[in-house]
Amino acid sequence: MRYSLAMAGFLAIFWLANSGHYSGLLLGLGALSVLVVSWISHRMDVVDHESIPLHLLFKLPRYLLWLVGQIFLSNLDLVRRVWRPGTPIDPVVARVPLPQDSDVCRVVYANSINLTPGTLTIDMEQDSLLIHTLSREGMDALQEGEMARRVTALEQ
């Protein structure tokens, strides 16, 4: 119930932010569509702590700030590699452990790896990820496991 209410709230805010017209008719249509979408997703049984991760809401901003910093650093590294003449890349493929238990955190971890250019998740298994990196240093940083620690801290 809590998750359904939260989702209806998010949907209502989404409608209000996107429409820009606040006449009675359009607000009524908005309320109607929020109700229909809530009903459909309730029937599909997809509204739970996996799809609406409320418990992550307060821990996420700090992680996202750190992630933006990482994205800056890895972009700078890749820009240097692209503009440098000669042989700029030395690809590595290896497995990296996947310590998270919940699906949300596993997806957050894999998506964070993909968001930082230079590292890419190819495949996801029960307890490991198959990773392609452009350089040996990128793989070393992942295996050192700072990002994994931070995502695991989200879980607790």
Added chain:
Amino acid sequence: MLSFTIIVILLVMLVALARAFTGPNVFDRVLAANLFGTKTVLLIAAISYLLGSPDYLDIAVIYALINYISVIGVLRVTEIRRERRQAGAE
């Protein structure tokens, strides 16, 4: 500066198109199509500011959604083909 950015985006789209034509395998082509699509979103957003009509931003939002779904759809087709081939081989 706005028109310079638009020219750069068009240039990048041209590169993506070239790769989509020459790309050695189907995945290079899908990657190029994906790059083309995300740059289209940026192009529509930039054009909306060039023309001064913020309504275009709605189109950009919709285009971002469609682009993502189309890439996933094409890849799904290749996966289904592979599964069928494996099922046929067994």
Added chain:
Amino acid sequence: MSTLWLWASDACLLIGSFLLLTGALGFLRFPDFYARIHACGVTETLATGFVLLGLLLRSDDAMPQVKLVLILLFVLFSSPTASHALAKAAWNAGVRPRDNSGKRRVSLPHTDP
């Protein structure tokens, strides 16, 4: 809108354009499919962020700003998923990474068939 904001917006658009060109150059230059995904990643994360930030600083209305932030959030959520789907499909179809000279000398994990 003051001139200061316009300058900031121009700076963001300039950085964004430079990153877009970098991504395109990498896309042309890199020797294999997986490396090209990384080059695409540059244009999809930071370049998109800077271009949309530059546009955002140009508007003095709340509604376009909300929509630009929505576009940015959506691109940031969808692009890693799309590139993972691409990499997985290519890996399953038998495409393997190559090194600079175009040879398949990249060491693969031994558990792989």
